[in-house]
Amino acid sequence: MLKYIIKRVLVSIPLLFAITVVVFALSHLMPGDAVLAMTTDQAPISEELIAIRRGQLGLDQPLPVQYVNWMQQVLQGNFGYSYVESTPVNEMIAARVLPTLQLMGTSLIFSIVVGVLLGLVSALRQYSVLDYALTILGFIGVSVPVFFLGMILVYVFALRLQWFPTSGMRTAGEPYSLVDNLRHLFLPALALAILRTAVFMRFTRDSVLEVLNQDYVRTARAKGLRLWTINWRHIFRNAMIPIVTVIGLNLPVLFAGAVFIETIFQWPGIGLLFIGAVNDRDAPVIMGLTLIFAIIVLGSNLLTDIAYALVDPRIAYD
């Protein structure tokens, strides 16, 4: 098992390396650099001074050398300074991680629990009215843009009914309170969760239906086991194996959704930071965030593979 994990980690390293090259190349295609970002039209600096400063920062060296320099810094955990804010990118990102984790964690847990339960019910009652209704709802769920869903929720629950605030993470000017934070969390987390719920529901349904046709389920029925035992031990536990994969593959999608939801609800997470950086063409922030996103995607793929190997004893590790 340990051998398998080590092998998977080693396979991920060249991928991560390739991603850093792409991120570096993309950011160099962007107009502007660190020196131009420091100068403004109000306080122009002479061409000479710009050239000297570029030399100090190593920006006049060939691109491969610049890439190596940048990688050395990144490997030490230094993503450079924001062109716009002039603060270290690390600090900017660190300040935004917790809100995003809160938002994503809440919606992930909600969507897994609700989605798997609905999918299970839907499959066990195949061809019932409930099954048809859930299937159609699932179809709609994967066809709705997450930002439109967010707008509907704001309109209904924040503007019309006024049950929840429209945006932000807590009420400005008031001391932090958990209740206030959770009230702000509810709508964005729900918007993000509903669509993933639809995905998890569809996969659970398919997976359970697949298991229902297996011989060992028929055997269990023929033995006269209690319905609950069959559903839980024979069907559910085996059906969950492919669902582990789906959950892992959906983490990056959840991140993408967070970009939209944080924009609509002005939730101060890394998604909002990313969109702001893209609009400002703030290359160091974009590079840092893209790398972190890539590491998360690779990491979740890795965890998925390992979890898959753990829950399914049929998988050979070598």
Place this chain on the structure above:
Amino acid sequence: MQSQTLNASPAEPSVVQIGPRPLRSESLTRRALRRFRRHRLAMFGLLVLNVLILLSALAPQISRHSPYDFNLQARAVEPSGEHWLGTDRTGRDLWARVVLGGRVSLSVGIVAVALSTTLGVAIGSLAGYFGGTLDMLLMRFTDMVMTFPSLIILITLVAVLEPSIYNSMLAIGLLSWPGLARIVRGQFLSLRQAEFVTAAHCLGVPAWRIILLHILPNTLGPIIVAATFGMGSAILLEAGLSFLGLGVQPPQPSWGNMLRDAASPTTLESMPWMWVPPGVLIIISVLSVNFIGDGLRDAFDPRSDL
């Protein structure tokens, strides 16, 4: 099933029949078509999609007002007989903008999918047919593109290329092919061992002809299904990019940037006619494409017997 199946495994000698020819009832394509026509949701989706295509193709003919001209006498008016979907804050007719916006969404969907399908088929078939080092290199490249956090790279790419409708098509197409490449490669891996390919080899048919004319037609089913679902997600991605201001640029309307225009709480509350129609149209178009894809998948599924 005596005819060759989509997943003809190399071990099955059923592809070449020795002795009397079996009775052939219908071709694979005909059977798929027949099954597709029986799929009610898919037929419904096809109908709706055609209506949407017709509406956006005829956009100038079926709107009474220009989608671009300001009309300061009729600012932010509710839907009425004069302005079917009302007007925005500068008095532009929203019906005219919504139907014109459909052109953007549907054409980005079609062009992006055409691009990603071409890439996916080319890379998948080369990797699957030739195998060896080429296969290894192409598949590692595919893995790499697959590992990209796609929306994040997409946003960065569009920002670098300068936001526009053409760059959205390009970026979406360039990042959406890996799934298809894997499917096509799998199909080619199993089909290149088939007897009809060996026969073509022996006859001296060049590789490109075997790939294009002998193997590719047998993999069309999964390709069409993947392309259909791909169009649904391309429409969603374009709407998302435009919503973030990185896709279609104003004043040209697209469903995504119309939602962006209405995203402020005041507009959300006081002018629902500004954002409900484009949002609903995104859902309807993606939903009908997904219904069609579902019908096609069932129709081409070699495992199911209907």
